[in-house]
Amino acid sequence: MSEKRVYTFGNGQAEGRADMRNLLGGKGANLAEMNLIGVPVPPGFTITTDVCNEYFEKGKDDVVALLKVDVEKSIHHIEKLMNSTFGDPENPLLVSVRSGARASMPGMMDTILNLGLNDEVVKGLAKKTGNERFAYDSYRRFVQMYGDVVLGMKPVNKDDIDPFEAIIQKVKSLRGIVLDNEMNVEELKQLVVLFKNAIKEQTGSVFPENPVDQLWGAICAVFDSWMNERAILYRKMEGIPQEWGTAVSVMAMVFGNMGDTSATGVCFSRDAATGENRFNGEYLINAQGEDVVAGIRTPQQITKEGSLRWAKQQGISEEIRAAKFPSMEEAMPELYQQLNALQDKLEKHYHDMQDMEFTVQEGKLWFLQTRNGKRTGTAMVKIAMDLLHEGLIDEKTAIQRCEPNKLDELLHPVFDKEALKEAKVLTRGLPASPGAACGQIVFFADDASKWHEDGHQVVMVRIETSPEDLAGMSAAEGILTARGGMTSHAAVVARGMGKCCVSGAGAINIDYKARTVEIDGTVLHEGDYLSLNGSTGEVYAGQVKTKEAEVSGDFAELMALCDKYTRMVVRTNADTPHDAEVAKRFGAVGIGLCRTEHMFFDKDKIKPMREMILADTKEGRETALAKLLPLQKKDFVGILKCMDGQPVNIRLLDPPLHEFVPHDIKGQKVMAEEMGKSLAEIQQRVAALQEVNPMLGLRGCRLGITYPEITTMQTKAILGAAIELKRQGYHPMPEIMVPLVGTYKELKQQQAVIRAAAKELFAEEGMEVDFKLGTMIEIPRAALTADEIAKYADYFSFGTNDLTQMTFGYSRDDVARFLPTYLDEKVIEVDPFQVLDQTGVGQLVEMGVKKGRSTKPTLKCGICGEHGGEPSSVKFCHRVGLDYVSCSPFRVPIARLAAAQAAVEK
CATH class of the missing domain: 3.30.470.20 (ATP-grasp fold, B domain)
Structure with a gap:
């Protein structure tokens, strides 16, 4: 902490400068700098951000005592340069008191102008300037600001008009005038009296006549405003730490209200x-x-x-x-x-x-x-590129000048700003996937698909989504869920699709039977229009006009610059050729995660998949898998072809099996008819598949070890697709990933199955293809024993969604119940499912990389959790030596920019 608490500036001199913004705040540092470069700035002084922290630690009285001597000296400094005296009725000095954090927070904190006026000083100001109207206009403004900011004069009810504005309107109405500058001197004098009376009546406080008391009241009020509701909310939105604090700048007043030459x-x-x-x-x-x-x-x-x-x-x-x-x-x-x-x-x-x-x-x-x-995001990119072309900044600075997350604005549809002014906000949820969506409410995936086919734009509203909702989600303009966090199914899949999604909107109550959703007393029916803002989490009633985001040529130039400087490349998480194509257009250089379980919910595959699950014998499972193999192979042909010449990392089946079977009587009856089984048999098998904790049950490599024929089928489908493409002259680069490994023996067993299946297929086809075999590090034990596991792996892919879940012991689908409290109470600083926990989970990632490469120096390492598209997490991945990150298609440019910034910063 700096021992010096107050820094002066004025008359071309300054004790501070621009690079002291952490101490002086952005405003204070720039006021000092402008003095030093010859820009006319009224003299003043800045109280440091460190004092703000002292203020909240030690209290008001102690801090005022600490500052008293320095502030008095600094006021004399202003008096000398302005040739006037603070509180002197004959030759008065007036000052403004303003906030200024190190990060710009426009409008979030408080400012007070014309400080130093009282009933005597205002007369002296009128005499000195020869402008009585100006003096009393300044006085009524000061009383109004001071009453609001320092003395807490607020509307009694939130819907009421500001009490000062109500008084102004009453005074103006008596003479039938509209504008403030039409009020005469007597009316302005009247306002001062009325304002003071209202303050005393409502707050019980008397407006202070002593300018020194006014000054300390204003300084402390500006410090207090660092912790006001809107400042706290803004800091949360912008990721500004509370401990940064705000500086306070006190400046000599200059007046724009002295007449027509002002x-x-x-x-x-x-x-x-x-x-x-x-x-x-x-x-x-x-x-x-x-x-x-x-x-x-x-x-x-x-x-x-x-x-x-x-x-x-x-x-x-x-x-x-x-x-x-x-x-x-x-x-x-x-x-x-x-x-x-x-x-x-x-x-x-x-x-x-x-x-x-x-x-x-x-x-x-x-x-x-x-x-x-x-x-805006568009302006950010254009300005950076223009400044580069103008020679004001270099290429590395242009990369650093852009905020990765703001690129979202360039990629997704956005609401028309004018239309938003009229929109009614019904509720807010988590901004799970950015963009803007407007459509008619539907509650079920089948309806979403049908309505879409009939030409309707729909918003799918669900308590929560599951893989079975995939077709409906694909057909919808946007998704709204009552439950789930930022890495819930709805959120992850929506981001992959580039769909707008608001998740975890706890205020919505859905009645599937009545096909209604109630939001704070407003009941909406199926077919009613709803609009979602996936960038803010806001939900609007009715149709709000959207427009396509405009992506300029500057964006492509910025991305080319990123490629020039980056070390760590960016892949995408994609399960369909369409997703892969979108990501490729945004610059992805491969697929870091292709989730095969998402493919099985297609109507052509769900029946043989269920046959396989319900089979009592290995032979029965193999019969069903034989039906699935050509369907899976077709999927892989499409994805490998799209990513020709680039690696495609395909994760073997990793869902709890109960997700593939219906849990309602109607669905079970249909399934019984399709399978040629009795309803009782279906219900018995569904019950047998239930697990107490399915996320820790029969899934991942455990499924492949229990039923190796599944691994065999998938291996042949992947490599069979690669052989087909190779024959056509393409260059497929498949990678087969074994999920949820916790011990090297699990990977060793699955590796043997995969190698045997590959050998058999290559013999049948008379052709071989190169492929990599790796594993997903998503269990803490896998990171701890990575040196053993690496002996059997060509690469590691860190699945940080599950790794975070297992390290913290938080269910990512249930965190909405306690996480807001944790964040408010500062138990944790950020949602660990959005921003990688570098201290705990990150330590496991770093350990996994080091241990793995200690056994196998050539080991490729990447990340495929949702953190792969979050800028600070991407930069961490660069620091620990990962070769790539993988993220949803629409987050690829964000990750590319963050990866380039990491390289430039290093």
């Missing part, structure tokens, strides 16, 4: 939505900063080009635009030229798009803030 505004050096190199922003004459963003008055555009575009969108004639809404470029041409020159200077200095706040006080331009601007 103004305030916000501007961007480039378009934050599209990334175009176009200076843009909004300003207001005779106003203060909050007016621009509060919507009290219609802001005007800074550039003439922007003003013309805005007028066209609004249907305003050029005559009216020029008269009522002139741009700053037209109304204040000299100041506009200064502003334009300085925004260009700041962008070139920071080598990034800047978001700036400024004030013009009686013809003099002041900058109040600059920061790297927030931007």
Whole structure:
């Protein structure tokens, strides 16, 4: 921790600089830097982020005592540079108090302007400026802000109007005026009195007249705002640690509300939505900063080009635009030229798009803030590539400048922003798979398929999904589930399909019999429209307009840059040729996980699969498997052909067998008829397949060891498909993966079965194909004994979904019951099924790699859990030496960017 708690800036000098943002916050660091490079900034000082942590550890009184001397010295520093005195009625200095975390959190914390005014000082300010209206306008704004931020003046009910705004409306209505700047001096004086009375009546607090008391109240309120509800929520969304804290910057006030030669505004050096190199922003004459963003008055555009575009969108004639809404470029041409020159200077200095706040006080331009601007995914990529072409950044910086997760915005359909303003939010769940979906509600997979075939767009609503819902999920625009987490079946499969999915929406109550879903009192029926936002987890009533995401040529250029620098390649998790093709288009260089059990639910395969499960003898199973073999082979031909010349890692069958049989009487009767069995026989076999804990039961390699004929069939289907393609001139690269191995003997046994089946097939076909044989490391014991297992494996694929489940002892399908509490109480920092637990699970991965390669130095290692598409997890995989990561098709670009960033950072 820094012993120095307060850093001053002003008059071209500063104790801080841009690279001290961790200590001074983004705002404080940039205010110091702007001073150092000659940008006009009002003088002030910044209290460090370390003090914020002290504030919550030691309490308000102790921190005020610690800061008292430094803050007094710093106020004198401002007084000297501004030639005015804090609290002096004759020559008053006023200040603003602003928050500033190291990561930009726009609008999340509090700001107070015009601090230092009281009933005496306001008279001195009016006399000093010769502008009584300006003085009392500033005073009423200060009382309003201070009452809200420091004294807690809020609406009594959440639906009520802001109490201060209610008073303003009442005063304006008496004279029939609409805008704040139409109020006269007497009305502004009246507001001050009414505001103070309302504060005392509602909060019991008296508005403080002493400027020093005001200052300490504001500083502490800004620290308190670090822990307000919206700031906490924003930090959760953005992954900003609580311990970072916020700095507090105190600056001399400059005033945009001193008349028609004064103004305030916000501007961007480039378009934050599209990334175009176009200076843009909004300003207001005779106003203060909050007016621009509060919507009290219609802001005007800074550039003439922007003003013309805005007028066209609004249907305003050029005559009216020029008269009522002139741009700053037209109304204040000299100041506009200064502003334009300085925004260009700041962008070139920071080598990034800047978001700036400024004030013009009686013809003099002041900058109040600059920061790297927030931007859309499209803008992010375009700006990075444009800055590269302009020579402002190099290739490695362009890669690091992009946030991997924001690439999602480029790949999935999105809701129209204007349409969202009118949308009614019914509830929220987990944003399991990004994108936007709109369709009619259906509850069953068969109905989803049928409605889709009939030309309907549908959203499938389920308590939870199972592999049997696959066809319905494929037909649906989106999936909504009441249960399940981010790695539930619905979530994993939806991401693989590129389908929008909201999972774990606990507020929804589904009645399958009535075919209704009730959401907080609203009852929706089958066929009603519903819209899902898979990027936020929001569920909307009715139809919300969507649009296809726009992927620019800049995206392809960024991906090419990633390939240039990356060491660790990216494969995909894909079970169909369609998924493989999508992933290949996004740059996947192979398949890291093909789950064969997903293939068996196809209507052509489910019957022989059930025959195999129900067979009492090995001969009966082999008869059923003989029917399955050509069907499986056909699937593998499609996938291997799509990924020609690239590795395809195919996992042998790994589901609990009970998932393949129906559990309802109707389904069991149909199955009995199809199988030529009695209902009693079917029910007896279904009951026999039930397990107390199926995830730890007869699945994975245990299934292949118990029924080796299944492994034999799958081996012949995989290698038979490869032989067929090889004869056609293709270059198939199959990899056969044995799942759920916990001891080397399990792999050794399955290896013998696979090798024997391959030898038999090659003899029958008169042709051989090369193939790799590996295993999935998803049981802690496998990682601990990886040196023994590696003797029988060509490669390891870490299945971190199950490895996380078994290491933590959390059921990934039931975590929604306790995980929110764990996250709120800081028992764990993040959902371990979304972000790899590098300390525990990651240690097993690292150990598995080291131990495996100690036995077999050539051992290839990859990851195929959902963590393979999460940026911080991908970077961890790079650090521990994995050769590849594998993820859902739509996460491939995210993983490619994260892998390249890992290589560049190293």
